[in-house]
Amino acid sequence: MSQGSDVILDRMMALHPKIIDLTLDRVWRLLDALDHPEKRLPPVIHIAGTNGKGSTLAMIRAGLEAAGKSVHAYTSPHLARFHERIRVAGELISEDDLTEVLDRCYSANNGESITYFEITTVAAILAFSETPADYTLLEVGLGGRLDATNVVDPLLSVITPVSIDHTQYLGDTLAAIAGEKAGIIKRSVPCVVGPQEDAALEVIERTAERLGAPLVAQGQHWHVWEERDRLVFQDETGLLDLPMPALIGAHQVENAGAALAALRTLGFDETACEAAMTKATWPARLQRLRNGPLVDAAGSAELWLDGGHNPAAGIALAEALERLPDKPLHLVCGMLNTKDVVGYMRPLASRAATLTAVAIPGEAATLPADETAKAAREAGMATETAPDVEAAIERITETAPGARILICGSLYLAGQVLRDNG
Template sequence: MSASDIILQRLMSLHPKVIDLSLDRMHRILSALGDPQLRIPPVIHVAGTNGKGSTQAMIRAGLEAADLKVHAYTSPHLAYFHERIRLAGELISEEELAAALEECEAANDGQPITFFEITTAAAFLAFSRTPADYTLLEVGLGGRLDATNVVPAPRLTVITPISVDHTQYLGDTIEAIAGEKAGIIKQGVPCIVSVQPPEVRAVIEAKAEPLGAPLRIARQDWDAYREGDALIYQDERGLMDLPLPVLPGPHQIGNAGTAIAALRELGFGRAEARAALLEVEWPARMQRLTRGPLIDAAAGCELWLDGGHNPAGGEAVAATLAALPPRPTWLVCGMLNTKDVLGYMQPLAAHAAGLVAVEIPGEPNTLPAAETAAIAAKAGIATSVADDTLAAVTRIAAEHPGARILICGSLYLAGRILRENG
């Protein structure tokens, strides 16, 4: 176990019994640290329900193509905690991470604080000490009261597609959830807005208007769409004919458009837009696996991995499967008991030959495999259960040679798969 793992384990014990969304603890610890969030490079703040990570990764690829140094903060991590913090383009080192965590632990002095809050403070501390040109911040939960929402004047805010998720914390209507996400909009700061339902757009516009925050809205101020084997992007500065993004799936067209709109707002052009599409890397989003024990078990089958876990994620996966060459597709699915499992499954029913349900190892909130299978059956998918992912893949490969196998349902499951097969 590394030094940072030991500290992270200790920090978990400080977590309040329930998630209590508030910025009070964040302001307290940042003040004790000398307010590092005020000394970081210009911030691009990204909120939304779906596409945050992909969009942020594309913006980073575009900025780095311009020879700029970019800090980036994302969550959750997949295989290793260090993935959450990039310093000037590189994953934070073990030494830098352990030092920042220790300093935050000392500044907090044993007071209650969430794991996300104290690790976000560590990220701000590390960002403030390493020179860079931009800082990309991905919201963890919501926006208004998220631990990242302590930068008073970002350079740019971005709101990716909003749908219903985390209702226990953000409200049980899409308007309430949109209000929380729109909480990242700041006085006079431009905001890039992805395609949204009309009621969500209305909430964002109502939030931006009194703040004098200029909105750059999809299908009004810019548009992105596929035409043959090209992505067409258009705004007031003209039209660009670009390659399709390397991240698979029709939903990535919208994410790409949002990223390009952000780059254009920052003054960048065609070269950076092209790099955003072609040089982006973002694991566990319809990722084709090519090595590891599962590939051996798959024995001639196509093996894919996706971490989507809500209804919009299910729709995105379904659309991606529809766009792939026809092949019988079997799902290996493990989900958390906090998610809308039926809402996730329903879009997939038309594309799945069957589903093998598994539990997520080491995850206390995993849904029992039998319950996942029962919900999948309710969605109209033929189901069975397996002891683990390896057993599920082995069985599918033996019974359905040459099938497409998609491991899906949770970022936690995806992270474990990448640790063992990455």
């Protein structure tokens, strides 16, 4: 990132003492100061959920773009560069445009208290409002009801699977968390719902009924499954027989189902649906790294990367690893101190020969390596610590050349790895 946007982003960090403080008052105040750019967005598809939001968005985007539509997309967090969060009409925002919208938001905010996520979300909305496109895809940052993105009147809402995460902000029961996610449902606006546990689905259904929002729910209005290495999707319009998703993992079948249900609800045909499966890319979701200094350090070992960080992501990752050709698996893991670390690791314990714990560089909320190692032992894994990812890789390759090494546990760690690996 050049100095322009970097400097402004640093200044924005200082506008509020907390990274997360859920309320919409500050966002509405800034949008008002900017003459309400949220009212001038191309039609919005708003996506909430605990797991699978980003993958589902990536598949919807691939389908829309294959149908010749131009698409704005807002996602978070970024991995290597802030620009990844804001994709304007299909292209990552340019440094000049980013600097300009950040500057305008900073000036309009006039030194008032506002969180980093809130002001950068408004900057994305401002950028999108000033460039024509056919659709705007907005990924919720945290929760839904009080998330900074929840200032739009969408064409369609999507809720991917809800599970326990961010309990310090969203509540400690599935029903409470689902209530926050269901906060994106708007009166009379259709809502696609991915697979949910009963407690979550009840809350979503109750909210939709109160608002007269038609639900398009998995298991009721659409079904998706894998059959003979193909993906089969069925809804009230008929059956689609498609290639398996380009994104790896059994859980991507469910994410694909939600993306297909969204595309079908919007009226797109089989060509768009097929492209959603074959053309979606989403970094750090069980991504094989094929070149760069870390790959060189791994020598004959395979190097993989995944940013999942909660128990549901641990289960999905374990299932995805099961489908890869058999090879000894060694984990390099760094996590935040806000996560259910043992819950994340437990599903992986039977798959991994060892876990090498690292701290996440430059991250204030990182769990120290020895605490991550302690959690891994509690989950039943042979473990040690290393000063950094590269040292961990070198140590593993000395004892297990030709193995499979997976760097995992945090999107922040994944971003660091993508930066270090060029």
